[in-house]
Amino acid sequence: MVYLFFFIVFLIVFAATSSDNVSIGGAVGNVNRNSPHVITTFTSVMTIFGLLFAAAFFNNAALRDRKYEFQEILFTTPIDKFGYFFGRFFAAIFLSSIPLLAVFAGVSLGSFIAPIVGWVEPDRFGAFSMQSFIANYFLFIIPNMAIAGSIIFFLAQQFRSTIVSFVGALLIIVAYSVSGQFLSDLDNETLGALTDTFGIRTYSVVSKYYTPLEKNTLIPSFSGLLIWNRLIWLGVATILTIVAYLNFSFSDKKITRFTKESANESSDKKSFNRPEVTHIQDSTINQFRSFFLINFKSIYKHVTFRILFLFSIILLLSDLISGYEYFGLQSYPLTYKLTDSIQGTTIFLIIILVFFSGELIWRDRDFRINEVVDSTPHSTLIPLFAKTLSLFSLTVLIHLFFVVLAISYQLINGFYQIELGTYFWHFIYNAFPLYLAACSLLVAIQVIFNHKYIGYLISVIIILGLDIIFLIMDIQSNMLFFTGKPFLLYSDMNGFGPSLTGVFWFNVYWISLSLFVLILSGLFWARGSVSSLIDRLRINRQKVTKSYFALVLLSGVIWFGIAANVYYNTQILNPYMSVDESEQMALDYEKTYVSYKGMNHFKLIKADYGIDIFPSDKRAEVRADMLLINPNDEPLDTLLLNVTREWKGELNIPNLKLVKEDTKHRVQFHVFDPPFMPGDTLKAVFKNTFESNGFSNNGESTSIIDNGSFFNNFAVLPDIGYSEGKEISSKNKRKKFGLPPKDRMPELKEDCGDDCLSNYLTQGYSDYIDVETVISTSNDQIAIAPGSLIEEWTEDGRNYYKYKVDYPSQNFYSFMSADYQVATRDWNGVSIEIYYDEKHSVNIERMLNAVERSLDYYTKNFGPYTHKQCRIIEFPRFSTFAQAFPGSMPYSEAFGFVINLEDEEKNNVIDAVIAHEMAHQWWAHQLVGANMQGGTMLSESFSEYSSLMTMKSIADNPMDMREFLRYDHDRYLSGRSGELEKELPLYKVENQSYIHYGKGSVILYALQDYIGEDKVNLAMREFLEEHKYKTPYPTSLDFLSYLEPKVPDSLNYLIDDWFKEITLYDNRLIEAIASPLENGKYEITFEIEARKVKADSLGAETVAQLNEWVDVGVFADEDEKILMHQKRILLTSEKTTYRMEVDSLPVKAAIDPRHILIDRIYSDNIRKVKLK
Amino acid sequence: MGKLKLTNLSKTYTNNVKALDSISIEISSGMFGLLGPNGAGKSTLMRTIATLQQPDSGSIEFNGLDPLSNPKEFRKSLGYLPQEFGVYPRISAQQLLDHLAVLKGVSSKKERKELVDYLLHKVNLYDKRNKSVKGFSGGMKQRVGIAQALIGNPKLLIVDEPTAGLDPGERNRFYDLISSIGEEVIVILSTHIVDDVRELCTDMAIMNHGKIVYNGTPQEGIASLKGRVFEKQINRNELEEYHANFQVISNRLIGGKPVIHVEGEKPDSSFKAIEPSLEDVFFSKLQNQS
Structure with missing residues (x-):
């Protein structure tokens, strides 16, 4: 062993x-x-x-x-x-x-x-x-x-x-x-x-x-x-x-027998006449019921069952008690959250099923009653089905019990929007098929293999082992993974979503397959003392009745029919690629087409969209009338166009002809004849249709759905030119395939010239453009496109809307359609609008406030808002993010709308996200970085900083901000630990989120603390004024040129330390001693140890010369909420002793008490004050 | 008058043990004893008759019915108490009997209750009907076993080594029960205890190495040895010598000294003629076969 x-x-x-392909622990x-x-x-x-x-x-x-x-x-x-x-x-x-x-x-x-x-x-x-x-x-x-x-x-x-x-x-x-x-x-x-x-x-x-x-x-x-x-x-x-x-004892404890034979048992010698049994007939129903009940009881009375059941309850309860957290906030206990939690106990039910499938089949033999039972005149299939059903009923009862627990939890929490329908359908779609198929299949395995432990082994292999085997073999069809099906996610907005059809078919596929196998396993049922598989088959075959044969045939045919349909839909109608295949595809694409990288292309200068969304058909038709320009110095003759499977596009440009098509890589070559001359403009029409057919192996696209369609212009417009996004990006994979290393971003250049003509959002395919949209949807929904609503009408029972962007903006838009409620508020002529699902009205006021607060702070500090409206638009929880497009911000229903903010007095992460997205209206949409290193600092770091500043603007305790900053510190420090290539200084960030969000916000926040909020904001404002809505696009170096003059000489080192290098602090407070003074005050003596280190891109550290201004302070309370006194002091050597006089005796002392410096171990910065 | 006829039943296990070797026998109503040493093939034969095991060859006929091809019909007339009768844990005697009664086709709930109660009374377990059978003593369990075998008026009752592990009192009560079953029923009692057969059975067979070495009434068996069994007390070291010279059918110790039984003509005067017992018949038949 x-x-x-x-x-x-x-x-x-x-x-x-x-x-x-194999990984352990990540x-x-x-x-x-x-x-x-x-x-x-x-x-x-x-x-x-x-x-x-x-x-x-x-x-x-x-x-x-x-x-x-x-x-x-x-x-x-x-x-x-x-x-x-x-x-x-x-x-x-x-x-x-x-x-x-x-x-x-x-x-x-x-x-x-x-x-x-x-x-x-x-x-x-x-x-x-x-x-x-x-x-x-x-x-x-x-x-x-x-x-x-x-x-x-x-x-x-x-x-x-x-x-x-x-x-x-x-x-x-x-x-x-x-x-x-x-x-x-x-x-x-x-x-x-x-x-x-x-x-x-x-x-x-x-x-x-x-x-x-x-x-x-x-x-x-x-x-x-x-x-x-x-x-x-x-x-x-x-x-x-x-x-x-x-x-422990060597002598055996007496195991007490609870029934002792009584001496007088034979005294009762009453004589009875044997009662007449009038008719002996095998009643299938009676036998079935008796088998069912006796097996059902045997499971629920089983110690192991009770222990497992107890643990699944504990697991569920611990999930419930820890609540539905999101950055320290709790979500409301929505029914779908609870069904997700119930789903989390599945593993225990599967363990129960595996264990008891063996237990039930072997029970008669284990307790040596099999010969008696086997010699009674019942049909062999009766115990087989009765046992399976008893197992299945238990899972159903457990599930029901969990639902009752879940509902009680909702009620205890004072949440009364209990959706019984959601519980029911969740059971029908997710639990019922799994349990039925698992029960049948596991019982069948035990019957066929006729060996308890081999049966267990096979069961475990089928449930867990197949995943690993298929992973290695690169097989992904859900038809082969035990009870495989597309992932089903419930959303308040869109119910069970577009994958439901596929899930239904996979469910019936698995149920019919497992019932078929179960029925078939009747042929292998061991009755009496036979053992080998062939013996059992031989003996049972002699006894096959016509009706049994018909049952086998019928279930087999049903399964086969369903399997054929599933196969047709998932393999032929909607083929998918395995990991290896798609890697090969990416490799071939790169090898074949990399020579077209950097090929000249046109720019889009105006776009008019006509979009028709048909939610119930999950279909959309798009027509884009585009005005194109050739911005190059030479004529354009060839055009490379990428198409996708779901969007079937048709590009219509005068003079443009399709010359070659690669259907495998979905690449088309078109030729301009005559060529597109420099500086010329062309009108082009692009027609595109989104359509889905049948269902697919891994679930459906969530762009066009019943309620909550959400897609952006990149999905709609033609994808022109060699697409670097299709390349293999993993550094190690590229090495393995012999591909050259790939730059994540072009290098930051001081005088960038033409390189600054494209930004990282639109990659040079357009700049700030005018956009008009006519969008239609079904009559119960509102469709939203960028810009002001110009006109609204109804035609053929459909709702039509015409939108126009008020200010030429980046070609980066989203289109949405759902059955929305709308809340509006006017702010200085700007219409603040929140589009939300009727179930999610609870936080709307707060969201409006958050938008208003952002508008206040940003217009005052950075410059005017350029749109006439400001929209937050809810979309289903298929994704959890918020995103900023010019004037509009799609926001996932998974957070913000469902988080309980009742006890949150002031700042919270929901407001912070809104403030962040609002800040993008300045940092990304008015000014966006050139497509090179450091570009995302100008949008993401600035927005995250802006968001922190709106929070600071209403925080009345300086310590409050430490809570929020802590998440940013953590994001940076754990992010750099998981870096796959190399860490870069902030001003050269290559779209690394831990740097531009985490580090960027901490540094800018610390900077305003050191040089003043007004100075940092002024530098940003001047920088914005110079570059807004202009090309060439600015770089991080441009920003630093505005910032540097604002920094006093004594703090000049901060620009290098924080922006241009990777600097970490290792500060700690060794001791803080308070000595009472004669005037009743106290003198606090700080024993400080401080180091500053510089790290290279892999994290190798070197100690740097210390000449730092750092805060020291004292707290009046244990919770570090009351900062009594703080002072910024200059540290020049590793060990420093500093004395501070305070009015009363503090509880704690700290170096960097508000945690604004990046320090890997912050906990040693704070010590209890010792009284001398 | 019921009749069970076995013809040329043979069964060889995968380890080449011939458990049944062309068994042919006819059994009719009444108690039939099947004697044999451990490993003689008794249980295989019992299980084969009870349709729990298929013979390699041969046929069975019970009252005109072929149990091998129509086990379901046959099982309706069958009561079976296997050698090892276990019970489900956490289930009472009443529940267990009720379940088995359903399986045997007693489909009326009322009749089933009456029947189960009757049987529980009959086997003297009515007071303990709601106790878990798992905690019962060996004798009580065996009584539950016979109660279940009697469900549904069996025409053929097979009891395999029923008294193993029972004390003499329990054993007597058990046999009282069995012998009270109607005379129309065939009862096959398999055992290795000679006295059981002598006391109870009207007909019997002795089995060894998969073969029937004797089939007849106990009395006939005894009669066939009349005047041919002699006894002598000898010294322990002489045992080998006697075995070589005489047909010793058994030896046992009395007062620490071997007493041998010899079959045949009286060897000499040191031997004492005795009345043959069924045990002598048993040993004699086994000896003669090997």
Whole structure:
């Protein structure tokens, strides 16, 4: 068994080391494939599997002598209790740690073989690190086996039951997943790290801010959170083991029989006449019911069932109690959130089904009543179906119970919009088919294989193993994954969405398949003492009745018919590509067409859209009348056009002819004849239709749907020229295919000339243009396009709207249609409009306020708003984001509209998102960066900063902002830890979100704190005035030229440190001592340690000369809400002693009390003040 | 008058053990004892008759019915108490019997209740009808077993080693029950306890190595040995010598010294003639076969 486990672990780890297709605990990314970080991740994750080994070995250690009834012999020999007990215990620890050594073998051999065979480039591997193996063995393997083992050993010893000890193993996994819930909030991170049984999340919290360099070199250490976690759990293990030891006894406890035979039993000798049984006939219904009831009872009375059921309740409750969090806010308990939670317990139901499918089929034989039952005159199919149905009914009842729990939760929380229909249909679409198919199939497996444990193995392989096998084989058809179907997401706006048809068909496919197999398995039912598959088939075949045969045939034909339909829809009508195929496709595309990269093309200078949306048909027709110009110095003759599968476009330009079409890569070549001369303009018409046919394997597009259609102009307009977006982007994949490295963005240049003629949004295909749209939709919906609504009418029972953009803007628009409610408010002539679903009216006032607040701050500080309207438009929760288009901001229903803000007095993340999107109306739409490094700083960093400033404008406690900044700090520091290529300084950011959102906002916020809000805003305002709605587009260097004059000489170093380099602070407060003064005041002595480090793109750090202005301050309270006093001081050496006089005795003292500097470990910046 | 006829039944297991070797026998109403040492093939034969196992060859006929091709019809007349009768946990005697009664086709709920109550009274378990059978003693379990076998007026009752593990009192009560079953029913009692057969059965067979080595009444068997069995007490070290020279059918210890039974003509005067018992018949038949 040890060898088998060792081999399995070895295979998994070897595969993960030598292939990108297999990963353990997340993608390896930019670090070496055999780095200490990867080894630690592999080891700690594999110890979860180790639980299985521990369960086997420890259970065996505790019970084997009893199991083989050897104990009476053994326990009468003169062995001592201590030696026996701990001998077994430590032997089991050692044994179960052996298979995990395979992690080391797998990594070592993988990193040796993979480069030789050429699976992975040699430079992806670092030096062999024996130390990290040793550290991992003693930090994870031995402790985890001891911890899990002691729990299992304890249970096995106490209950003398194998099943209870395996349930114990399951319990550990549940505890592990429950502790994971703590990590959803930054506040509970430490708690989550300490409660993790395996230390896996402890390590990920510890290594959260590790740079790639640190991941390659740092060996997990016996310190900090990690050692605390280990000590806590080893402590628990020790206590359990001691208790088990004390309870352990060689002499057998008497197992009491609850019924003792009474002596007077034979006294009752009443004589009865045998009652007449008038008719003996086998009533199928009666037999079925009796089988059903007796099996049903046997499951729900089963200890294992009760334990599993209890755990699924605990899992559900822990999910409910932790609430539906979003950045520290709670969502309302909407019915779809609760059905999602119920869905989360599926795994337990599947475990129940696997376990009891075997239990039910083997029950008669296990309890040796099979011969009696088998010799009664019932039809073999009756127990087969009755058992399946009893299993299925239990799942239905459990589900119902969960629904009752969920509804109670809603009611307890005072939420009364309970949608029984949603519960019902969620059950019908998601739960019912899964459980029915699983019950039937699992029972059939047990019947056919006629061996309980082989049956379990096959079941587990089908449920879990197939996923892995198909992943490796690159098979993606949901027709092959057990109960596979497209993902179904419920949205308040759009119900179950466009994938419902596909889900329905996949559901009936799986139900019919599993019923067919179940019926067929009747041929293999073991009645009496027959065993081999062929014997069973031979004997049962003799007894096949015509009606059974008809049933097999009928179910087979039904399944086949459904399968044919599903196959036709998902493979022929809507083909899809596997990962390998699409990689090959991307590779071919790049190889074939890369020579067209940078080819001259026209620019769009005006667009008139005519869009007809037919929501119920999920169809849209678009006509774009475009005015094009040739902006180049030479004539244009060739045009490369990319088409997509769902949008079938037809480009109509005079003089343009289609000359070549590559249907595989969906590329068309057109020729201008005569050529398109420089400076000339052309009118072009582009017709495009969105249509979906049937259903597909992975679900449908969510652009055009029943309610909440949402698509942008890039989806509608022709995609011209070589598309870099179609290239393979992963650095390692490119290397593997021999492709040259790809630049994420063009390099930042000082005098950029022509390179600044295109921006990163429209990539040079257009600049600021006029747009008019006539858009129509069904008569119950409102359709929205960019600009002011000019006209509105009804025609042929459809609603028509004409919109016109008030100010030429970037060609970056969205078109939407849904059954909306509209809330409006006037702000200085600008119409603030919120389009929302009628169910989501609760936060609308607040959203209007947030828009108003943004308009106030931005117009005052940056410049005028250029549109006449300002729209927030809700779209279904198929995506969770908000986005800014000129004058309009689509906002997902998943947040904002459903978050409970009742207790949020002032600032919250929903307002912050609105403020951010509003800021884009200036930073992205009035001024947008050139298409080169640093471009996104001018839109994303500026918007995130602006958003922080609107929050600051209404915050009355300076400490409030620390909460919001903390998310930005975390975003930056954990983002850089997961960087796949290289980290860049802010002014050269390559569309890296952790830099432009996280770092950019922190730095700009810190800057306004250091040089003043007005100065930073003034620099931004001047910069905007110079460049707004103008080409060439500005760069980050242009902005710095406005900023630099505003920075006083003493702080000049900040420009280099913060914008042009990667600078981190390592500040800590060693001690803060308060001494009472004679005047009743206190003198606080700060012992400060400070370092400033510069990091390179991989995170290698060098210590820089310290000459820093840093805040020190004191808090009056434990919660750090009242900042009594602060002072900015100059630190010039690593150790500084600073004295401050304060009026009363503070509770805490801090360096950088408001957390505005980037410091990887902020917690050591604050200390309790000690009174001298 | 019921009749069960087995013709040339054979069964060989995959490990080449011949469990049934051309068994042909006719059994009619009344108690039929099937004697044989452990591993003789008794249980295989019982299971085969009970349609729980298919013979490799041969045929069975019961009152004109072929159980092998029409097991369902046959099972309606069958009561079966297997060698190992287990019970479901967490289920009472009444529930268990009710379930089995349904399976045997007693479809009227009222009749089923009466029948189950009657049987529970009959096997003296009525007071414990709501207790979990799992906690019952071996004898009580066996009584539940016979109660279930009696459900639905069986014409053929097969009881396989029913008294193993029962104390003498339990055993007697158990046999009281069986013998009270109507005379129209064929009862096949398989056992390795000679006394059981002697006390209860009107007809019997002895089985060894898959073969029927004797078929007849117990009395005939005893009569066939009349005057041919002799007894002698010998020393332990002489045992081998006697085995070589005489047809020793059995030996057992009395007061620590072996007492042997020899079959044949009286060897010499040191041997004492005795009345043959059924046990002597049993050992004699086994000896003669090997």
